[in-house]
Amino acid sequence: MKVFNTLTNKKEEFVPIKPGEVSMYVCGPTVYNHAHIGNARPLIVFDVLRRTFEYLGYKVTFVSNFTDVDDKIIKAAKQEGITEKELADKYIEAYQDVRRGLNLLFPTYAPRVTETMQPIIDFIQKLVDSGYAYEVDGDVYFRVTKIKEYGMLSGIKIEDLIAGASERVDDNDKKESSTDFALWKKTSEGIQFDSPWSKGRPGWHTECVVMINDIFDNGRIDIHGGGQDLKFPHHENEIAQSMAYHQHPIANVWMHNQMININKEKMSKSLGNVLWAKDLIQELGCNVLKWLMLSTHYRNPLNYTEDVIKTVKKEVDKVENVIKQTSLYLQVNHVQNDEWNKEVVDRMVDALSDDLNTSLALTEILEQVKRLNQVMRSKNKDNLEISKEYQTLIHMLDTMGFVHDVKVLSEEDISLYNQWIQEKTNKNFESADILRKQLQEKGII
Numbered sequence: 001m002k003v004f005n006t007l008t009n010k011k012e013e014f015v016p017i018k019p020g021e022v023s024m025y026v027c028g029p030t031v032y033n034h035a036h037i038g039n040a041r042p043l044i045v046f047d048v049l050r051r052t053f054e055y056l057g058y059k060v061t062f063v064s065n066f067t068d069v070d071d072k073i074i075k076a077a078k079q080e081g082i083t084e085k086e087l088a089d090k091y092i093e094a095y096q097d098v099r100r101g102l103n104l105l106f107p108t109y110a111p112r113v114t115e116t117m118q119p120i121i122d123f124i125q126k127l128v129d130s131g132y133a134y135e136v137d138g139d140v141y142f143r144v145t146k147i148k149e150y151g152m153l154s155g156i157k158i159e160d161l162i163a164g165a166s167e168r169v170d171d172n173d174k175k176e177s178s179t180d181f182a183l184w185k186k187t188s189e190g191i192q193f194d195s196p197w198s199k200g201r202p203g204w205h206t207e208c209v210v211m212i213n214d215i216f217d218n219g220r221i222d223i224h225g226g227g228q229d230l231k232f233p234h235h236e237n238e239i240a241q242s243m244a245y246h247q248h249p250i251a252n253v254w255m256h257n258q259m260i261n262i263n264k265e266k267m268s269k270s271l272g273n274v275l276w277a278k279d280l281i282q283e284l285g286c287n288v289l290k291w292l293m294l295s296t297h298y299r300n301p302l303n304y305t306e307d308v309i310k311t312v313k314k315e316v317d318k319v320e321n322v323i324k325q326t327s328l329y330l331q332v333n334h335v336q337n338d339e340w341n342k343e344v345v346d347r348m349v350d351a352l353s354d355d356l357n358t359s360l361a362l363t364e365i366l367e368q369v370k371r372l373n374q375v376m377r378s379k380n381k382d383n384l385e386i387s388k389e390y391q392t393l394i395h396m397l398d399t400m401g402f403v404h405d406v407k408v409l410s411e412e413d414i415s416l417y418n419q420w421i422q423e424k425t426n427k428n429f430e431s432a433d434i435l436r437k438q439l440q441e442k443g444i445i
């Protein structure tokens with residue numbers, strides 16, 4: 001398995017901390033609204049990464065959090081006239097619906113900030129005790145200048161940050177340095193938690209580090225993922241805290257997915273072009289949305305246009321049609337065989353193992369669709385061969401997390417179908433027509 005590590009800016013051979021196991025963390029959402037298509041991209045990309053590792057035989061521990069304490073949550077709760085907890089619960093459920101709708105594997109753990117408060121406070125206290133953090137008027141800030149390695153992920157230099165900040169007049173003058181960031185904020189509004197410093201709330205950058213520290217040995221994981229926009233300051237600040245606490249950069253491999261544009265424009269509320277994942281799942285279906293997301297490499301920006309959707313729909317139709325037809329054929333002919341061609345699935349996984357070359361993996365699926373169509377169209381049909389090519393395609397779809405709902409036929413359905421074929425062969429078109437209508441009504445053909 002090779003992955004592009006944004007910490008070293010190189011494609012590297014993946015070496016796990018524990019042989020045969022993969023520990024992964026992907027930054028989750030702040031739950032104050034529905035997931036948009038931009039939130040769906042990391043969900044899909046890192047799900048495929050996880051499935052690839054699982055196909056290769058690794059035991060994967062996959063963690064993704066929910067930020068359920070935030071200014072945006074307070075504001076949205078006020079607007080909707082409900083409590084912050086009610087609001088967070090509502091959007092967490094909506095987020096899980098998107099996971100279900102996209103046939104994604106659920107995280108092994110999905111911690112919430114409100115349920116991780118004591119570990120967060122303990123973590124901050126340790127940073128204060130060791131001189132990496134300091135309290136001012138109930139706030140706690142992290143001393144960025146104490147971390148020599150600061151900027152190791154983003155390439156940003158502390159000197160440049162200080163120079164940039166000196167030009168801004170509105171900077172928080174409580175901090176020792178403009179580069180320092182809040183670990184704890186004293187607050188007067190919204191939900192507050194008791195701490196040794198004040199009634200308040202933790203800073204966002206601390207949450208992820210503590211959750212990783214809480215779940216994984218020595219607070220160190222194999223892979224930390226997230227959107228490109230989180231690289232700085234969020235991930236850089238996660239690393240800074242981990243360097244202070246553990247003297248290691250929290251993750252051996254950092255992976256960042258690029259953003260999505262709508263008709264070459266950035267998606268934004270002000271442009272009114274925000275696309276919600278739940279709507280697209282309804283409109284396009286799980287397979288089309290996933291195929292679209294995986295047709296572009298995760299490290300390239302994805303451009304969402306009507307033309308792209310059209311192309312993707314055609315490709316997904318090819319897959320779904322051949323599955324439907326073959327499943328029907330195998331059932332009416334009572335062919336039952338679980339054999340599949342591992343070499344073909346391995347070839348697709350080889351593409352995924354090359355830093356998630358998903359577009360090549362999709363091409364392998366389309367190649368398999370061609371092979372299956374060929375054996376289905378053959379004059380001398382070999383039922384075992386058809387079954388094997390079919391099962392191979394099913395394994396490919398499962399490995400990437402696509403859905404394939406096929407109708408399971410009853411004996412009654414099968415005999416109805418066989419009658420129809422018989423009447424057609426005997427050129428009894430009237431009764432064949434009646435049978436065809438019945439089969440159509442049952443959704444069999």
Ligand SMILES: [Zn+2]
Nearest residue numbers: 027028208234
């Ligand atoms: Zn995070």
